[in-house]
Amino acid sequence: MNNNVSIYLAIAAMALVTWACRCGGYLLFSRITPSPALRRALVYLPGCIFIAYVVPALVSGPPQNWGGAAVTMATMATSRNVGLSIAAGVVALFAIDGVTGFFS
Amino acid sequence: MEAPITFTSTGFWRGVRRSLPLVAGLSPFGFVVGLITQHHGLNVVQCMAMNAFVYAGASELVALANWTHPAPILAAAFAALVVNLRFALMGPVLAPWLAGIQTLPRYTSLAVLVDHSWAISVTDMRNGGRDFGLYVGISVPLWLGWMAATTAGFLSASTLNLPPHHPLFFGALAAFVALLVPLWRGKTDILPWLVAAGVAVTVAYAVPHTSWYIVSGAISGCITGALLETKRHE
Numbered sequence: 001m002n003n004n005v006s007i008y009l010a011i012a013a014m015a016l017v018t019w020a021c022r023c024g025g026y027l028l029f030s031r032i033t034p035s036p037a038l039r040r041a042l043v044y045l046p047g048c049i050f051i052a053y054v055v056p057a058l059v060s061g062p063p064q065n066w067g068g069a070a071v072t073m074a075t076m077a078t079s080r081n082v083g084l085s086i087a088a089g090v091v092a093l094f095a096i097d098g099v100t101g102f103f104s
Numbered sequence: 105m106e107a108p109i110t111f112t113s114t115g116f117w118r119g120v121r122r123s124l125p126l127v128a129g130l131s132p133f134g135f136v137v138g139l140i141t142q143h144h145g146l147n148v149v150q151c152m153a154m155n156a157f158v159y160a161g162a163s164e165l166v167a168l169a170n171w172t173h174p175a176p177i178l179a180a181a182f183a184a185l186v187v188n189l190r191f192a193l194m195g196p197v198l199a200p201w202l203a204g205i206q207t208l209p210r211y212t213s214l215a216v217l218v219d220h221s222w223a224i225s226v227t228d229m230r231n232g233g234r235d236f237g238l239y240v241g242i243s244v245p246l247w248l249g250w251m252a253a254t255t256a257g258f259l260s261a262s263t264l265n266l267p268p269h270h271p272l273f274f275g276a277l278a279a280f281v282a283l284l285v286p287l288w289r290g291k292t293d294i295l296p297w298l299v300a301a302g303v304a305v306t307v308a309y310a311v312p313h314t315s316w317y318i319v320s321g322a323i324s325g326c327i328t329g330a331l332l333e334t335k336r337h338e
Binding site: 002003004005006007008009010011012013014015016017018019021022023024025026027028029030034037038040041042043044045046047048049050051052053054055056057058059060061062065068069072073075076077080081082083084085086087089090093094097 | 122124125126128129146150153154157158159160163164167173174175176177178180181183184185188189190191192193194195196197198199202203211214215217219222223226227269271272274275277278279280281282283284285286287288289293296297300301303304305308309317318320321322323324325326327328329330333334
């Protein structure tokens with residue numbers, strides 16, 4: 001197969017599958033009536049999905065990321081400002097890298 | 105009877121304002137995706153097509169890591185499936201808003217669903233928000249910012265070389281950490297979150313480069329929460 005054609009086909013396949021993921025869950029749930037137990041479980045989904053993302057990323061990343069995450073979290077808890085919290089985390093990481101680099 | 109779902113320009117602009125820090129936080133990640141796309145021999149149009157229509161950076165990185173010539177159509181589709189399966193869990197939570205709008209805008213909105221627009225919308229929904237303009241207002245700048253960042257990364261691939269753990273790349277993870285904070289609802293979340301984190305770390309170690317860890321972690325956390333609540337009511 002022509003290389004360019006295969007690239008476009010691969011992109012189209014990825015786009016289709018991703019769109020199906022995005023719509024599929026909604027479509028399924030709009031056709032069934034969730035039981036009370038399922039609704040109780042769904043309330044926990046937003047927090048659990050994000051914690052299931054963040055913790056493995058921190059565990060597999062460089063250790064100083066924990067410091068950056070702590071600063072981001074503390075800034076967010078006090079300010080509720082996403083932009084400020086991201087910036088504070090990145091700046092903290094620059095600082096940690098600077099300090100550890102200075103001693104190594 | 106609950107208030108109807110609305111779509112106001114006030115809500116839209118509120119969404120735009122809320123999205124701007126995320127656009128900034130995510131741009132280093134988009135930049136990396138663009139860089140890597142160039143390294144695997146795609147041209148700029150293909151890079152833009154992938155980011156416009158797949159629009160899910162993590163799955164693109166996994167697919168590109170196993171890229172071949174000619175392109176691996178099935179493998180790329182499978183990478184997209186396993187990394188993006190988490191979106192199937194997110195859609196139903198937005199159902200109260202989505203049910204209030206017409207079919208075409210509903211599925212167009214779902215096509216640009218990402219973790220960040222979802223987290224902000226869910227937080228707003230929990231606080232009684234009924235304005236779908238917020239979701240659209242977040243989604244549009246996020247998509248435009250993603251296109252700009254990935255294309256910029258692609259175009260500067262030949263001239264730039266940042267180390268993989270450069271502090272700027274932490275911006276993408278920091279965005280997730282920040283969005284996690286308002287999702288915390290109190291002591292009842294402690295055990296479900298611990299279970300979700302524990303399962304996620306274990307599965308991520310066992311099956312790397314997929315999103316099974318997110319899906320399994322999230323589901324086990326939800327089950328824990330539901331069981332605890334059932335027990336409290338008894």
